[in-house]
Amino acid sequence: MHIHKYEKIWLIFGIGSLFVFLTIIGVSAFAKGNQPPSCLTTIDPEKVDQTPPFNKPGLVKTGDNEYQLNMVASAFSYTPSQVEIPKGAKVTINVTTKDVIHGFEVVGTNINMMVEPGYVNSFTKTFDKAGEYTILCNEYCGAGHHMMTARIKVVDKQ
Amino acid sequence: MNETLKVDRRDAKLALAHIYVAFIALALGGLAGLLQTLVRSGKFTLPANISYYTILTTHGVLLGLVLTTFFIIGFQFAAVSRTAGTFSDRVRFWGWIGFWLMTIGTAMTAFFILIGEASVLYTFYAPLQAHPGFYLGLTLVVVGSWISGFAIFAHYARWKKEHPGQVSPLLTFMAVVNMVLWLVCSLGVAATVLIQLLPWSLGLVDRINVLVSRTLFWYFGHPLVYFWLLPAYMVWYAIIPKIIGGKIFSDSLARLSFILFLFFSIPVGFHHQLMEPGIDPFWKYVQVVLTFMVAIPSLMTAFAMFATFEMYGRSKGATGLFGWLRKLPWGDARFFAPFVGMLFFIPAGAGGLVNASHQLNQVVHNTIWVTGHFHLTLATTVVLTFFGAAYWLIPHLSGRVMTKAMNRLAIIQTIVWVVGMTFMSGSMHFAGLLGAPRRSAFSTYGNSPQALEWIPYQIAQAVGGTILFIGIILVLVIVTNLAFFAPKGETEFPVGEVAETAERTPLAMENWKLLIGITVALILIAYTIPFIDMIQNAPPGSKGYKLW
Numbered sequence: 001m002h003i004h005k006y007e008k009i010w011l012i013f014g015i016g017s018l019f020v021f022l023t024i025i026g027v028s029a030f031a032k033g034n035q036p037p038s039c040l041t042t043i044d045p046e047k048v049d050q051t052p053p054f055n056k057p058g059l060v061k062t063g064d065n066e067y068q069l070n071m072v073a074s075a076f077s078y079t080p081s082q083v084e085i086p087k088g089a090k091v092t093i094n095v096t097t098k099d100v101i102h103g104f105e106v107v108g109t110n111i112n113m114m115v116e117p118g119y120v121n122s123f124t125k126t127f128d129k130a131g132e133y134t135i136l137c138n139e140y141c142g143a144g145h146h147m148m149t150a151r152i153k154v155v156d157k158q
Numbered sequence: 159m160n161e162t163l164k165v166d167r168r169d170a171k172l173a174l175a176h177i178y179v180a181f182i183a184l185a186l187g188g189l190a191g192l193l194q195t196l197v198r199s200g201k202f203t204l205p206a207n208i209s210y211y212t213i214l215t216t217h218g219v220l221l222g223l224v225l226t227t228f229f230i231i232g233f234q235f236a237a238v239s240r241t242a243g244t245f246s247d248r249v250r251f252w253g254w255i256g257f258w259l260m261t262i263g264t265a266m267t268a269f270f271i272l273i274g275e276a277s278v279l280y281t282f283y284a285p286l287q288a289h290p291g292f293y294l295g296l297t298l299v300v301v302g303s304w305i306s307g308f309a310i311f312a313h314y315a316r317w318k319k320e321h322p323g324q325v326s327p328l329l330t331f332m333a334v335v336n337m338v339l340w341l342v343c344s345l346g347v348a349a350t351v352l353i354q355l356l357p358w359s360l361g362l363v364d365r366i367n368v369l370v371s372r373t374l375f376w377y378f379g380h381p382l383v384y385f386w387l388l389p390a391y392m393v394w395y396a397i398i399p400k401i402i403g404g405k406i407f408s409d410s411l412a413r414l415s416f417i418l419f420l421f422f423s424i425p426v427g428f429h430h431q432l433m434e435p436g437i438d439p440f441w442k443y444v445q446v447v448l449t450f451m452v453a454i455p456s457l458m459t460a461f462a463m464f465a466t467f468e469m470y471g472r473s474k475g476a477t478g479l480f481g482w483l484r485k486l487p488w489g490d491a492r493f494f495a496p497f498v499g500m501l502f503f504i505p506a507g508a509g510g511l512v513n514a515s516h517q518l519n520q521v522v523h524n525t526i527w528v529t530g531h532f533h534l535t536l537a538t539t540v541v542l543t544f545f546g547a548a549y550w551l552i553p554h555l556s557g558r559v560m561t562k563a564m565n566r567l568a569i570i571q572t573i574v575w576v577v578g579m580t581f582m583s584g585s586m587h588f589a590g591l592l593g594a595p596r597r598s599a600f601s602t603y604g605n606s607p608q609a610l611e612w613i614p615y616q617i618a619q620a621v622g623g624t625i626l627f628i629g630i631i632l633v634l635v636i637v638t639n640l641a642f643f644a645p646k647g648e649t650e651f652p653v654g655e656v657a658e659t660a661e662r663t664p665l666a667m668e669n670w671k672l673l674i675g676i677t678v679a680l681i682l683i684a685y686t687i688p689f690i691d692m693i694q695n696a697p698p699g700s701k702g703y704k705l706w
């Protein structure tokens with residue numbers, strides 16, 4: 001099939017840009033570790049309250065300046081609903097749900113996860129800026145969906 | 159069964175029936191859309207305890223599923239009858255069966271949504287559990303559409319048999335590709351509804367595998383958007399050239415782009431699941447690569463369209479780099495509305511690439527940015543093209559002509575849509591970048607300073623939504639006029655001819671075994687391993703919840 005010369009130029013330029021984009025995404029994901037949240041750990045959604053670490057939700061220190069924040073989502077709240085994090089801490093957030101699908105978005109950051117029954121989802125982030133952050137549910141979960149929220153306070157270390 | 163210039167009256171009735179349902183869905187769904195923007199502005203609350211999410215489910219189902227499917231099937235019936243000849247009585251009979259199944263299914267689904275038994279949004283993610291009647295209604299819609307698909311296939315097969323060694327008419331070929339795409343992808347949604355959701359909502363089984371259900375849904379959900387888009391491309395490739403008085407740039411490249419859509423629009427559902435647990439990031443990336451491939455046929459389409467416009471303008475004596483732009487029939491709504499749709503596809507497509515990129519998706523996933531995105535692709539590009547097609551299709555089918563006054567009103571309608579959508583979709587994009595979630599009633603999230611920043615954008619959305627609703631009233635006035643009140647007469651069903659300079663189309667393009675074989679192979683490559691993983695490592699299933 002014959003393709004017009006200008007169309008060839010256009011397609012080479014277009015497809016070339018697509019491959020440049022894909023390379024950037026790929027290098028960022030596989031070489032620099034910027035993968036989307038894709039935790040493979042499973043959990044019994046009806047036994048969340050008995051399963052560690054979700055039997056004691058909250059912030060846990062795991063190393064020098066390293067923390068785990070374990071949170072439980074359920075209609076229509078997060079536990080804990082207030083968290084204080086020392087500034088500069090590297091925090092691995094683990095979330096799961098006791099009922100339906102929820103979202104876990106920290107507004108103004110790239111923390112954005114789907115929280116699905118039966119699975120733990122996880123994302124690691126260093127909190128460099130002090131201040132208050134809003135956590136909200138961004139996946140429809142029922143009548144109180146838009147009321148489902150929590151706060152993170154990033155505070156200067158004493 | 160020769161090629162006719164006019165759609166047979168009996169086929170016209172079938173096509174029109176579909177189009178009427180589509181515009182009724184637009185009227186009701188548009189009202190819901192207006193109410194949503196008003197609620198989200200924070201200045202208005204719904205009366206009588208009506209839930210925001212009931213309204214939103216209505217909007218999504220009526221506009222995302224009903225308006226689109228009915229208009230597309232009606233349009234394709236007309237296009238196939240026009241280019242491959244009048245239907246046999248049997249094909250037409252099955253077309254009507256398909257129509258009634260879809261209509262009864264729609265009525266059933268709408269009933270259970272409106273009585274508040276199915277506020278699960280149009281994506282109905284488990285383990286939220288709707289009334290079984292909701293799932294049953296959707297099943298009827300899908301089964302009805304399959305029957306109509308097979309009616310089109312049967313008619314196409316007969317044409318091929320009666321024209322051995324000939325290339326099929328372009329519009330018929332395109333309609334067949336779109337229905338094959340629809341059939342292959344809707345198997346996924348049928349599987350989750352029939353095997354998982356329906357038995358579970360009836361209480362026959364207790365628990366459901368949520369991730370499998372979502373994956374089957376999105377195996378369907380992305381090609382769904384191409385099922386919406388391809389009929390718009392049919393209008394652009396095969397009809398617009400005739401409306402402006404030009405020629406189709408290349409028949410074979412048009413077909414090639416449709417074939418590429420068939421290949422690449424299905425094995426990409428994970429780009430809607432990039433933020434999910436339980437799926438290995440390697441497989442997410444594989445599908446992101448395939449997602450980018452589906453941009454290629456759109457690049458080809460953009461080239462073909464502008465080549466057609468330029469060739470036509472130059473044939474009319476246009477000079478200079480852009481002189482041909484002035485030769486285009488700007489005052490003809492049949493051209494103007496789809497052309498504006500094309501322009502909007504440029505930012506819309508760029509936004510789509512943003513959504514498909516892992517790291518950027520993390521910023522916009524489930525924010526109102528996404529809603530802004532598909533009100534450009536679906537609710538502007540596709541819908542304005544459908545409106546533009548309705549302006550000749552309806553009078554052709556109803557035996558009437560569009561008056562100058564109606565044409566003017568249609569031009570105004572297009573401009574109203576552009577203004578309304580620029581406000582609404584634009585402010586949705588901005589608010590989304592600031593983190594405002596989609597699918598959420600008004601909330602300040604406990605007076606969070608960040609949520610308070612979104613309010614001006616939400617008010618802009620309500621302004622845009624109000625203007626858009628005026629646009630909906632205008633198009634309903636035009637469509638009602640064209641169907642029932644416009645002066646009687648003959649309206650052309652424009653079908654473009656191929657430019658003399660274009661080459662002959664290779665017959666291999668209609669080797670369906672090969673085309674479907676490649677489609678299935680790509681699906682198996684993209685899905686087999688992650689899907690087996692999901693089933694083998696499945697967590698305990700979920701009970702149903704009714705949390706509204």
Ligand code: HEM
Nearest residue numbers: 188191192194195218221222279537596597598623626627
């Ligand atoms: C008057 C014109 C319209 C207005 C004011 C409007 C408004 C809206 C708003 C505000 C939302 C998002 C609500 C939320 O996420 O909380 C929405 C969602 C949606 N709109 Fe529209 N829209 C209009 C026309 C259309 C058209 C013509 C289509 C399709 C052909 C469409 C398809 C959709 C779909 C599929 C959703 C997603 C529903 C969901 O997320 O569950 N809209 N619309």
Ligand SMILES: [Cu+2]
Nearest residue numbers: 137139141145
């Ligand atoms: Cu929610």
Ligand SMILES: [Cu+2]
Nearest residue numbers: 379380429430
């Ligand atoms: Cu998609």
